[in-house]
Amino acid sequence: MNISSIIVKTKPENYDAVWINLKESNLCDVHFGDKEKGIIIITIEGKNVEEEIEKLRQIEEMPFIISADMHMSYCEEELDEMIKDIDINKTVKELNTEKKAEEISYFGSLKGKY
Secondary structure, eight states: OEEEEEEEEEOGGGHHHHHHHHHHSSSOEEEEEETTTTEEEEEEEESSHHHHHHHHHHHHTSTTEEEEEEEEEEEHHHHHHHHHTOOHHHHHHHHTSOOOGGGOOOOSOOTTTO
């Protein structure tokens, strides 16, 4: 199961129509937005990435939508695979080892680090 968050952008004058279209589309869940900025936050679900991309494509083609951009995605199967490879003892030891800030490497993600 995949779940992704989408930021939908529209003109403020079209906000209500877009909100209703999204709610009635059965493509997504509509969570909240900012009418003055023309931004609506939604989530989509799919059994795989291809299904999510198809839903995103359909949303992008809806009337009055300027853009619909995926910002966060969660893939249950991918997470399960990553958890199998985690050596929790090594990770805890690493996190509890004092280091100077200069000795810490950070690349914006810990994926593949441990």
